[in-house]
Amino acid sequence: MYCMHCGKKIDENLLICPHCGTAQNQVTKKDYGGIGWGILGYFVPMAGIILFFIWKNEKPKTAKALLIGAIIGFIVSTLIYVFSPSILKTLFAFFMKLNG
Numbered sequence: 001m002y003c004m005h006c007g008k009k010i011d012e013n014l015l016i017c018p019h020c021g022t023a024q025n026q027v028t029k030k031d032y033g034g035i036g037w038g039i040l041g042y043f044v045p046m047a048g049i050i051l052f053f054i055w056k057n058e059k060p061k062t063a064k065a066l067l068i069g070a071i072i073g074f075i076v077s078t079l080i081y082v083f084s085p086s087i088l089k090t091l092f093a094f095f096m097k098l099n100g
């Protein structure tokens with residue numbers, strides 16, 4: 001982690017920068033957002049939505065990534081559920097054709 005005031009590298013557990021003395025309470029919260037949280041939301045949409053409501057104020061980037069992942073997860077699983085019978089039928093017909 002880097003000091004929000006002087007930009008020097010400091011231990012992430014420190015509350016005060018040893019170089020310039022600026023309090024680091026704003027940056028000690030880990031709010032990276034990112035694809036990892038999106039993937040978690042995608043695979044476990046329920047957990048993604050619960051964590052979104054827990055973190056939406058404290059960690060907005062992480063919460064947003066989780067919510068986006070959860071929404072994509074819901075859409076994809078709904079599409080698979082709706083279309084899987086016709087996809088299976090198409091595949092079955094295709095393999096029957098291959099076998100003559």
Ligand SMILES: [Zn+2]
Nearest residue numbers: 003006017020
């Ligand atoms: Zn500093």
